[in-house]
Amino acid sequence: MMYEYWLAAIPKLSDKKKMLLRKKIGTGKDIFYIEETKLMTHEFLNRDDVNTIMQAQKSRNLEEDFQELRRKNIRFLPHFSEEFPKKLLEIPSPPYALYVKGNLPPEDRKAIAIVGARKCTPYGEKYALEYGEKLAQCGISIISGLARGIDGIGQRGALMGKGKTFSVLGCGVDICYPKENRGLYADILEQGGGVLSEFLPGTPPVPQNFPRRNRIISGLSDVVLVMEAREKSGSLITADMALEQGKDIYALPGPVNSSLSQGCNQLIRQGAGILITPEILLEELGICGFPDTVKIDKNKKVLETTENMVYSRLDLYPRNVSSLIEETALSANEVVEVLVSLELKGYVREVSKNYYIKLK
Amino acid sequence: MSFSTVLSASIQGLKVEFVHVEADVSNGLPAFHMVGYLSSEVKEAAERVRTAIRNSGLDYPARKTVINLSPATMRKRGAAFDLPIAVSILISLGELPQESTEGMLLIGELGLDGSVQKVPGILPIVLEARSAGIRSCIVPKDNAAEGALAEGMSVVGVKNLEEVFCYLAGQLHLEAQPYPERGGGSKKEELPDYSDIQGQESVKRAVEVAVAGGHNLLLVGPPGSGKSMAAKRIPGILPPLTMEESMEITKIYSIMGLVENEAPLIRQRPFRSVHHTATRAALIGGGLMPVPGEISLAHGGVLFLDELPEFQKSVLEVLRQPLEEHRIRISRSHGSYIFPANFMLVSAMNPCPCGCYPDIERCTCTPGQIQHYLGKISQPFLDRIDICAEAPKVKYESLKNRKKQESSAEIRERVCRAREIQNRRYVGTTITSNALLEVKELDTYCRLGRQESKLMEQAYSALRLTARTYHKILKVSRTIADLEGSEKIEEKHIKEAIGYRTMDKKYWGR
Numbered sequence: 001m002m003y004e005y006w007l008a009a010i011p012k013l014s015d016k017k018k019m020l021l022r023k024k025i026g027t028g029k030d031i032f033y034i035e036e037t038k039l040m041t042h043e044f045l046n047r048d049d050v051n052t053i054m055q056a057q058k059s060r061n062l063e064e065d066f067q068e069l070r071r072k073n074i075r076f077l078p079h080f081s082e083e084f085p086k087k088l089l090e091i092p093s094p095p096y097a098l099y100v101k102g103n104l105p106p107e108d109r110k111a112i113a114i115v116g117a118r119k120c121t122p123y124g125e126k127y128a129l130e131y132g133e134k135l136a137q138c139g140i141s142i143i144s145g146l147a148r149g150i151d152g153i154g155q156r157g158a159l160m161g162k163g164k165t166f167s168v169l170g171c172g173v174d175i176c177y178p179k180e181n182r183g184l185y186a187d188i189l190e191q192g193g194g195v196l197s198e199f200l201p202g203t204p205p206v207p208q209n210f211p212r213r214n215r216i217i218s219g220l221s222d223v224v225l226v227m228e229a230r231e232k233s234g235s236l237i238t239a240d241m242a243l244e245q246g247k248d249i250y251a252l253p254g255p256v257n258s259s260l261s262q263g264c265n266q267l268i269r270q271g272a273g274i275l276i277t278p279e280i281l282l283e284e285l286g287i288c289g290f291p292d293t294v295k296i297d298k299n300k301k302v303l304e305t306t307e308n309m310v311y312s313r314l315d316l317y318p319r320n321v322s323s324l325i326e327e328t329a330l331s332a333n334e335v336v337e338v339l340v341s342l343e344l345k346g347y348v349r350e351v352s353k354n355y356y357i358k359l360k
Numbered sequence: 361m362s363f364s365t366v367l368s369a370s371i372q373g374l375k376v377e378f379v380h381v382e383a384d385v386s387n388g389l390p391a392f393h394m395v396g397y398l399s400s401e402v403k404e405a406a407e408r409v410r411t412a413i414r415n416s417g418l419d420y421p422a423r424k425t426v427i428n429l430s431p432a433t434m435r436k437r438g439a440a441f442d443l444p445i446a447v448s449i450l451i452s453l454g455e456l457p458q459e460s461t462e463g464m465l466l467i468g469e470l471g472l473d474g475s476v477q478k479v480p481g482i483l484p485i486v487l488e489a490r491s492a493g494i495r496s497c498i499v500p501k502d503n504a505a506e507g508a509l510a511e512g513m514s515v516v517g518v519k520n521l522e523e524v525f526c527y528l529a530g531q532l533h534l535e536a537q538p539y540p541e542r543g544g545g546s547k548k549e550e551l552p553d554y555s556d557i558q559g560q561e562s563v564k565r566a567v568e569v570a571v572a573g574g575h576n577l578l579l580v581g582p583p584g585s586g587k588s589m590a591a592k593r594i595p596g597i598l599p600p601l602t603m604e605e606s607m608e609i610t611k612i613y614s615i616m617g618l619v620e621n622e623a624p625l626i627r628q629r630p631f632r633s634v635h636h637t638a639t640r641a642a643l644i645g646g647g648l649m650p651v652p653g654e655i656s657l658a659h660g661g662v663l664f665l666d667e668l669p670e671f672q673k674s675v676l677e678v679l680r681q682p683l684e685e686h687r688i689r690i691s692r693s694h695g696s697y698i699f700p701a702n703f704m705l706v707s708a709m710n711p712c713p714c715g716c717y718p719d720i721e722r723c724t725c726t727p728g729q730i731q732h733y734l735g736k737i738s739q740p741f742l743d744r745i746d747i748c749a750e751a752p753k754v755k756y757e758s759l760k761n762r763k764k765q766e767s768s769a770e771i772r773e774r775v776c777r778a779r780e781i782q783n784r785r786y787v788g789t790t791i792t793s794n795a796l797l798e799v800k801e802l803d804t805y806c807r808l809g810r811q812e813s814k815l816m817e818q819a820y821s822a823l824r825l826t827a828r829t830y831h832k833i834l835k836v837s838r839t840i841a842d843l844e845g846s847e848k849i850e851e852k853h854i855k856e857a858i859g860y861r862t863m864d865k866k867y868w869g870r
Contacts, residue, residue: 119727121720148727178728259721318718320752321562321859332565333840336859337852344815344822344855352711352718353580353862354562354750 002066003028004078008097009065009200010056013049015096019079020044032057072174074201075100087111091219091245095198101173102194105166105220110287111141113217113242114157115235116150116227121260122349122357123316124228125153127252127275131225132157132165134278138287141166143221145213146188146195150227150235152181159187168220169197170213171205211237218242223285225275226251229263236263239272250275258317303347306330310338311358314348318355362386364451364458367465368444369488370436371481371615373650373690373697376488378465380430381441383448388424396429399437408439408470409446416474416521418455425449435694437649440479443468443498446521447528460528465489468500474521478502480617483610483624486510496536498524506614506624508537509607540624551596555765556589559754563590566749566860568771571597572778573839574793576683576705576744578668578862581751582715587708590751591664594706596768598629599779601660608700609660612652630661632703636670640678650690650697655682658703668709669736676741679705683744686796704795705745709737719753746795746832748862778842794839799831806834808849815851819858833857 007018007028024042025031031053039050069076077084078097085104088094105111112135116124132142132154142158144151146167158165165188171177173195176185188195198216199209214237218224224242226249229235239249250273254261268274275281303311309328313319325335339356342348348356366381392406406427413420427445429436444466450456467485469477482503487510489497496514499507504517514536518524526532554564563579567590570577579587601609610626613619619626634643634654645653655663665671682688686702712730716723725733782793785805791797797805808816820830834849837857841849 119720119723180731320750322560322750322752323755325561326559326755332561333852333856336562336565337855340819340855340858343858344818346822352750353748354752355718 001028001076002062003032004097005066005069005076006056006059006062007031008076008078010052012052015093017044017049018096022080069099069201072201073101074173077104085220088216088219091215093215094219095216098196098198099173099201100194100196102189103164103166103192104194104196105141105143105164109139109141110223110285111143111166111221113143113221113224113238114150114154114227115144115214115217115224115229115238116154117229117233117235117260118147118149118151119260120149120153120228121258121317122351123254123258124150124252124260126316128154128227129157129160131227131275131278131281133161135282136161136163136165138282139163140287141193143168143217145169145210145217146177146181146185148178148180152184154225154227155188156184158193159184159191162191164191164193166193166220167195168213168216169195169205170199170209171197172199172201172203173197174201175203175205177205210234214238215241215245218245218247221247223248223250225281226264226267226272228252228254228260229267230259231262231266233263236267239267248273250281255317303342306334306338307342310335311342311347314356314358316357318351318357321354321356324356362452364448366444366448366451366461367494368441368467369465369485370434370438370440371484372434374484374612374615374652374699375697376481376485377431377434378488378492379434379436379441379444381444381448382428382430383445383452384426384428385449385452386424386426390422390424392425392427394427394429396427396432397435398429399435401439402429402436402441405439405442405445405470408442408472409449411472412442412470412474412521413446413449415472416525418450418521418525419453420449421453425452435649438479439469439477440467440481442470443476443521443524446470447524450525456525456528460530463493463495465494465497466524467497468518470521476500476518476520476524478617478621481615482507483509483607483614483619486513486515487607487611489513498527502621504537505540505621506610506619508539509610509624511539551768552589552593553596553768554590554593554771555767557586557593558759558763558765560586560590560751563587563749563751564766564771566747567591567594568597568775569836569839569843569856569860570704570706570747571599572775572843573746573782573836574704574795575746575836575839576795577707578742578745578748579706579708579751580711580748581708582719582753583710585751585753587751588666591666591706591708592631592633593768594662594664595629595631597772597775598631598661599772599776601627601629605660612656612659612700616652616657618657630658631664632658632662633664633666636665636667638671638675640675643675644678644682644688644701645690645697645699648692650692650699652699653688655679655688655701655703656699659700661703663703663705665705665707668707669733671736673736673738677738680740680744702792702796707745711750742862743828745862746836747860749860774843777845778839781842781845794835794842797835797838802831802834806838806849808834808854812849812851812854815854819854823858825861829861833861836860 036054128150136142136158142165144155155165176182218238218241224247226235226239242249251264251267252275325332347360349359351357363384368379368381369376370379394403451458469479478500482499483506486497486507490510490513498516501517501519507515516534517537527534581587606625632654643653644655682701688699688701690697711717712725713733714724837849837853840853840856
């Protein structure tokens, strides 16, 4: 296995060529000891590739590097190994190998990806959290990219639903990017989920890695949910790849004037499924049975008149206190007072200073 | 008579130290020696004094002159010793009798033509002289009105050395400067008014509460939303200064040489707007011989920091201690200096580098950029800000519909009433406003009823408040109750105060 790792770790040699090498020559060990003249006979290798391999053969601390992986609790899974996810072998250009911390998504369970914009609105946040939680409760693995915004929130939701969630990274699995998701990274592993990547441990998060990792996110999932996306965004790349791989795509509809919902609405126009509630989604996927379905009677709110005046003007897009003052014709201190009492009752939340959204 | 001594004084930090200027003129090779731990501007007095004496129509014979400024261990700076040196030489030369300067303090800079120039620090020196039992002071004419603020002291303003000579010789009578009426009828400056601001009710209200209780304020909002406009109108609603406060502030300004002779007494609370390129020393004071900085010049008034995140982080952090202790201690190897710094901090900032957040439609910043921008302000610094308000983008309608807005005078009236209530409540203590309440005093002055306690308890857990935020909310609700003239802090006061709390760092930008 040490030699396989050596082969996988050769930089500047594409996955495709590595796979061909293995097919034509044999195991990693054979390739490690092969002579230059023999390599030259293979047409798919050009002069540079041969040089790269010869250079790599001179590597001294092969054993040490391999032990290092063990020490970091990182599993090395080449594409021909038993544990390598079968789903990934079916996609166009599968990764040559995966590096895994923790577990891989169980093959016998459905896996759903939740993806979306990094900079999202409270609207997207709310539903990413809700879908993450409810789907995880039904035993579905939630796949995402640990990114800021929708990705991380969806995974956080899955953890709240006591489920398993798996992060596919655009850097080495030993690096937590973005750093502020360190807590999430640790919790995912603790709750039996996993973090995986096709990049060597220690690879920094460079921009060109991310579109590549997106194909793995969709590849590992059966269904891809897009919560919020701009018209040109990474989430839509994931959706395109999912289409290519023949996966189902669902999008969360949003207001037509919100640029963050334009990507989603566009997907729906092109025929993606519409996310209405997690229950409907589960029904469509043929999974049923919520552990507990709690229904909140939305009409049973006991609010005072002034509270109602303010509350009825709020929605999931942040509203500013000053605009509320103008609309309600209440005084500044009254509006602030009412908002705080609504916040204490759990009806609204202050998302940024003096900007409020409706919660229930 | 060859030996003489004349009393003068110098400023060390904010303290006044008396200096005895001694002169001895004796036979020997013509020379001029000055001793007494002098900085170079004091040493240069030699040339000024000799020339000034000659140019004043007096004779200066070629003899050996020794000048000593005692106490000799104290570092002396500034040009204010010129006049006392000249007078002591004249006494030594026998031109004036020693008794002529008895019980008198002299201070002033000399020009080569013998004219007496203005110097900084007159007011504190004259006040200190008064308490030391000195009867009269001779000061530059341009500082006379300032000196006369010390009632009961005979302050004589002089134009040139000749005048001083004649006065001391008894050949000329000079009237002591009269006490300036109401501080010299301080110029009524045209202050900008809150009625200029259309809409922005929430910001105006937050400013009113902050001023009423002396709370530190942070205004957040996109560019052009009127944050600076709102801040610059604060002087118009600040409560008037008491005589005591006026004198204290004037003393600091006098040391910095910022007092105007026409209206020496500072009757308006200072409003110091500091640019974000300010250094640490400029802000808190400093130098080898420390001089007060902006925070001391804002003593009793407002320190305004616009574009808060643009300040160097280390500059903001040095503000933490003075914000807590309301004074600043600057330590040097030769001693430490304490400057008062009881100011209200008003700061303004954009919510993100482009200024549009949380309007995601228009904001072009990445989450990382926003975090980085907000991260420039540390949590301990935010903890010292009691009230945070958001100034939203100005709507077109409010630009068009020019409704009659409340004037600063009306707001000021309410602020003054609230301050009076506080003054009455804190009589006999060192507290001057609600913002200065210490944690242990909150139990006494911010007592809550049962219902109100329950509300606070609920808020504490529901909003995940910290202990510090909890105390800040109590203080601010005290002020809101005072604004309403209510002795009891009611639920609505607490709720409004909660609405003004500063967001905890971790919720910023999310």
